[in-house]
Amino acid sequence: MATFLLKTEPDDYRYADLQRDGRTVWDGVANATACLHMRAAKAGDAALIYETGGHKRVTGLARLVSEPYADPERPDLTKAGEIKFVVFDLEPVAEATKDGATLAAIKADPRFGGFELVTQSRLSAMPVPATLDRALRAMAGLPSR
DNA sequence: GCCAACGTTGGC
DNA sequence: GCCAACGTTGGC
Numbered sequence: 001m002a003t004f005l006l007k008t009e010p011d012d013y014r015y016a017d018l019q020r021d022g023r024t025v026w027d028g029v030a031n032a033t034a035c036l037h038m039r040a041a042k043a044g045d046a047a048l049i050y051e052t053g054g055h056k057r058v059t060g061l062a063r064l065v066s067e068p069y070a071d072p073e074r075p076d077l078t079k080a081g082e083i084k085f086v087v088f089d090l091e092p093v094a095e096a097t098k099d100g101a102t103l104a105a106i107k108a109d110p111r112f113g114g115f116e117l118v119t120q121s122r123l124s125a126m127p128v129p130a131t132l133d134r135a136l137r138a139m140a141g142l143p144s145r
Numbered sequence: 146g147c148c149a150a151c152g153t154t155g156g157c
Numbered sequence: 158g159c160c161a162a163c164g165t166t167g168g169c
Binding site: 146147148149150151152153154155156157 | 167
């Protein structure tokens, strides 16, 4: 069971919106590397929701309730004929009970030195190694599973 | 295939 | 609001 970190702009869609909706299609990711990461996800995987802008922290935990699939709104193919834009469906699991998983705290913690959130600017979807997953959940006050 | 120009993201 | 970091586009 893998965990991914998904960025969202709070003006666009927040964890609170996911709680309100109960389920959503996680779309809008256009970056090739981010889409590649998303394609590696599987139904049942966990997703840490990270809000950019004025928040810059993990605000909640969600779960994939579908496999990745082609975005019906953007049925583009790559030159190799593969699906270019991938989406999946999410359901909320738990809201963060602590605001400790901030970007500042992540940057200050040497355990996250190689984490793509820090090393790869603008990447909006990335896998979270198990050790970092545990650390982030502890910092955000999220259930460990 | 190279690379300059341009657009976007997202922290500050 | 600024701009660094990056991806994409298009002329050649």
